[in-house]
Amino acid sequence: MQCSTSPRLQRSYPPVFRVKPVAAACGLLMLASVAVEAQQTAQQASQLDTVVVTGIRRSIESSVTAKRNSDSIIEVISSEDIGKLPDASIAESLARLPGLTGQRGPDGRVDRISIRGLSPEFSGVLLNGREMVSSGDSRAVEYDQFPSELVGSAIVYKTPDAALVGQGLSGTVDIRTLRPLSVTGRQVVLNARGERNSNGNLVSGVTSPTGMRVSASYVDQFANKTIGVALGFARLDAPSQVKLTELVEYSDFTPFGLPLSGNKPSLKPMADGNTGQAMLPMFWTATTSTKKNLRDGLMAVLEYKPNDDLHSMVDLYYSKFNTHEVGGKFAQSLFGNWSAGIAPALSNVGTTQIGNNTYATSATTSQLVANVGNMDTRRTDDIVAVGWNTEMKLADKWRGVADLSYSRDKRNERYAEAYGGPYDNANKQWTYGAYNWNVPATGGAQTFTPVQPGYLSNPANMAFGDVQGMDWVGNDAWIGAIRSPAVKDEIKSLRLSVKxxxxxxxxxxxxxxxxxxxxxxxxxxxxxxxxxxxxxGNFIRTIPTSVVGTPFDMSWAGIPQLLRVDVPALVASGAVTLEQGQFHKWAGNVSSVDETVTTGFGKLDIDTDIAGVGLRGNLGLQIVHAKQSSEGWAYLGRNEDFPDPSLLRKLQGGTSYTDVLPSLNLVADFKNNWLARFGLATAIVRPGINEMRAGISTPEVVQDQAGTPNAGNWTVAYAGNPALKPWRAVGIDLSVEKYFGKRSYVSAAAFRKNLLSYIQNAQTEVDNSGVPPQSNIPPGVTPKKFGPLVTPTNGSGGKVEGLEFAAALEGGLLHPSLDGFGAVVSASKLSSSILEQLPDQLAKSIPLNGLSGRSNSLTFYYENHGLSARVSQRYRAPFTATTRDIYFNSTTLQYAADKVMDLQLGYAFESGTFKGLSLLLQVGNVLDKPTLNYKNVGANAPDGTQLTPNLIRYFGRTTLVGMNYKF
Structure with a gap:
């Protein structure tokens, strides 16, 4: 049986290789000189050679067998599947399963998984049946913390099982390491791979442009195979190369006289009554970055089974993740400096008409203000998970299980940024330059090219400063910031059960x-x-030559060279000073959350025949009691003043509740390879950690004059809610499956989740009488006692429903000549009646976080006589997702449809001198597809609901060549 399992304010700092994939693939197929793991023998899927790269067909057989024999509706990934795609983590493989979608993170790798249209917050993640910690301020686990080489298998439970603790509302992912006593004999596997990215090395000196992955695993049995030992180590050193453009804002200032070249577009009435000519990209940025990703993973398992009456196992998982990212940022603003009488002049304007909106997509602009930013980010994640499980016979037909586990995640991050721009030292003022720009309104390549060469790279013509007013405090001494978030997550669990x-x-x-x-x-x-x-008394804006590095090459964005500054070296040089940041910006988000969850469960397993139809499954019940509490902070000082720690006030809150969760899983076996499954259960997922925080932000009095309707009103304050109750839902599932042979099946499933309760952002009131108003409120204005407060609250109603289709088909079933060929396909269609509100946009409803209306995955493979080939593509329709920005705040973005293709070719030596050796070629993101975020163009457009590109990230194509040796 498997088992589940005071805020602090002190500081906590912690030559180009090019491969043409198609040409390389053809050459490798002809020479049979690259490959994946040797064709797997008919051993159990838990053997060590399945941990790295093994036979595709055997992996599919293992997954199909587990799916067929399960009493629940599940999906299975065996380690052979993971090793057969260019996966940086298990998440890449999970994203191919029916009903599951992956979200590519800022590095281009899948790090978050949505199950059945619900965000990652709604799913449970277990390691060997025990609840796992996370490195963010939520419950959602970042899957890239799990090295694929150390994972034996993963099971996705789509219907609840009463004996499984730590389940989610949308589903549960149980990641499992291997059991050494299930392996036959000693197994040693060595693996080495090197990789290159088609983006090249965007920022020099951060990391080697050649990445590598190495791993070593050892399994053996002793004392007459009563003691088993498994050890595994994996190192990932993979650079990320990211090209990012952001179109922050569109506005229409054409009523004031924008010169348009060629034929003028048709004039459209604006929302403000003016007649506009085109929407302008008023604020646009481009960022280039290189990131060093270094992860060391360790797995150890000690298993003891002297007889059938006693079985004990201790497992240890450890991961240390270090990243270092350096980036350069160019930002332009068409707003100019109106207070100084400087306004951009445009010529040669090109436009594009989309519906009722006209967009300026290219032009030459003079008098343009520019900002140059330098960023340096360092992050460390330290994760450990250990568990001890013992099962023993208590009496005739009685067995008992005791499980003790502990997991912990420590994360420290340090983000440093510094800004400046072109500067006229003689006249002590910013310099405004001319640019040729091209910003398509539908996405694609975007460029802003300075007319004067070297304009943005010569430190003699540059100076530090807040060129565009990015610092809200309003002190023009500001040139940047150092932000240092830290997270510690700890889970302790004890489980006792009998059967x-x-x-x-x-x-x-x-x-x-x-x-x-x-x-x-x-x-x-x-x-x-x-x-x-x-x-x-003048600010020293000069950039020290000692901190200037080789300029960033941002030719891809139209900027040949951009000034590079080593921000940590700048701070260490003493040329600048540090000042404690304003508490009102972040004190309300500092929190400590504690929860104790006690789960009692009972389950009856069903195994019988009714009228010649086999019936199996289980009937279960969980009684879950949760006690939760949180401590947070409120800052009762003025935002304009120097931060005063004595004005911080500790806040506390909490609640407790009990849920009764019945579940039923039934499988009808019609004895002719047809199965029908039915599931009915009540499930919950506890509130997000950040939503439960006790902290609250500091509001200000609005600047409206006395006598006006809003005079004396407060800006909105934002807070968590320690008394939040969980999401609750009743789920109904139905699945029909037909199996053909060992590796082929077709299934169709339908599900519906009726929400009994959910969590939404809502506005209420808060007493602001203890908050001092700022000094510059208009004369005669008296602040009101109460102000608006937005906080998460519980609501009720709503549904999520969907259809899923999956199939695995062997070519040999159709004709013997197709032996070795096969395909694996899946497709899902989901819908929901639930709409969410953003905390700062309550009037605007967005689709349920993580929901893609359609998703599909398609894999074709060939494997025979040691030669293997595999191509896979996954797709998900547009969706919304919440991530963290550079301020460590939640930001919800609208993502465009995402389609990614991966390729793998390989050859395994099955006999002779090189038996046990396999060679491989893997290509990830073959078509170099970017991630694209959209946002509404704005209320002042003729059609303000129209979506326009916001963030575009190009990650490049990753080509990996490696070898694997098993003995």
Missing amino acids: RELDGFFSSFSTGLNVTHRSKDVERNEDRILMKKDAQ
Whole structure:
């Protein structure tokens, strides 16, 4: 039986290789000189050689067998599947399963998984049956923390099982390491791979342009095969190369006289009554970055089974993830500096008409203000998980299980940024230049090219400063900031259970108790980087030559060279000073959350025949009692003043609740390879950690004059809610499956989840009488006692439903000449009646987080005589998702449809001197598809609901060549 399992404000700092994939693939197929793992023998899927790269067909057989024999509706990934695609983690493989979709993170790799249209927050993630910690301020696990080389298999439960603790509302992913006593004999596997990215090395000196992955695994049995040992180590050193453009804002200033070249577009009435000519890209940025990703993973398993009456296993998982990212950023603004009488002049304007909106897509612009930014980010994640599980015979037909586990994640991050721009030292003012720009309104390549060469790279013509007013405090000494978020997540769990074999309709009965305690601390700290002053009281804007590096090459964005500054070296040089950041910006998001969850469960297993139809499954019940509490902060000082720690006030809150969760899983076996499955269950998922925080932000009095309707009103304050109750839903599932042979099947499934309760953002009131108003409120204005407060609250109603289709088909079933060929396909169609509101946009409803209306995956493969080939494509329709920005705040974005193709070719030596050796070629993101975020063009457009490109990230194509040796 498997088992589940005070905020602090102190500071916590912690030559180009090019491969043409098609040409390389053809050459390798002809020479048979690259490959994947040797064709797997008919051993169990838990053998060590399945941990790295093994036979495609055997992996499919293992997954199909597990799916067929399960009493629940599940999907299975065996380690052979993972090794047969260019996967950086298990998430890449999970994203190919029916009903599951992957979200590519800022590095281009899938790090988050949505199950059945619900965001990652709604799914449970277990390691060997025990709840797993996470590195963010939520419950969602980042899957790239799990090296694929150390994973034996993963099971996705789509219907609840009463004996499974730590389940999610949308589903549960149980990641499993291997069991050494299930392996036959000693197994040693060595693996080495090198990789290159088609984006090249965008930023020099950060990491080697050649990445590598190495791993070593060892399994053996001792004492007459009663003791088993498994050890595994995996190192990932893979650089990320990202090209990012952001179109922050469109606005229409053409009523004031925009010169348009060629034929003028048809004039459209604006929302403000003016007649506009074109929407202008008023604020646009381009960022180039290189990131060093270094991850060391360790797995160890000690298994003891002297006889059938006793079985004990201790497993350890450890991962250390270090990243270092350096980036350069160019930002332009068409707003100019109107207070100084400087407004951009445009010529040669090209436009594009989309519906009722006209967009300026290219032009030459003079008097353009520019900002140059430099970023340096360092992050460390330290994760450990250990568990001890013992099963023993208590009496005739009675068995007992005890499980003790602990997991912990420590994350420290340090984000440093500094800004400046072109500067006229003689006249002590910013310089405004001319640019040729091309910004398509439908996405694609975007460029802003300075007319004057070297304009943005010569430090003699540049200076530090807040060129575009990015610092909200309003102190022009500001040139940047250092932000240092830190997270500590800890889970302790104890589980005791017994099982009794029965005769009759019910084959067995099990019951048990699980107690889990989780504590999570989230810290945020910020220091402002300020310029020093000279003897005359003037800011020292000069950039020290000692901190200037080789310019960034941003030719892909139209900028040949961009000034590069080493921000940590700048801070260490003493040329600037540090000042504690304003508490109102982040103190309300510092929190500590504690929860103790006690789960009692009982389950009756069903195994019988009715009228010649086999019937199996289970009937279960969980009783879950949760006690939760949180501590947070409120800052009762003025935002304009220097931060005063004595004005911080600790806030506390919490609640407790009990849920009764029945579940039923039935499988009808019609004895002719037809199966029908039915599931009915009540499920919950506890509130997000960040939603449960006790902190609250600091509001200000609005600047409206006395006598106007809003005079004396407060801006909106934002807070968590320690008394939040969970999401609750009743789920109904139906699946029909037909199996052909060992590796082929077709299935169709339908599901519906009726929500009994959910969590939404809503507005209420808060007493602001203890918050001092700022000094510059208009004369005669008296602040009101109460102000608006947006906080997460519980609601009720809504549904999520969908259809899923999956098939695995062998070519040999159609004709013997097709032996070795095959295909695996899946498709899902989902819908939901639930709409969410963003905390700062309550009037705007967005689709349920993580929901893609359609998704599909298609894989074709060939494997025979040691030669293997595989091509896979996954697709998901547009969706919304919440991520973290550079301020460590939640930001919800609208994603365009995402389609990614991967390729793998290989050859395994099955006999002779090189037996056990396999060679491989893997190509990830073959078509170099970017991720694309959209946003509404804005209320002042003729059609303000029209979506326009916001963020476009190009990650490049990754080509990997490697070898694997098993002995």
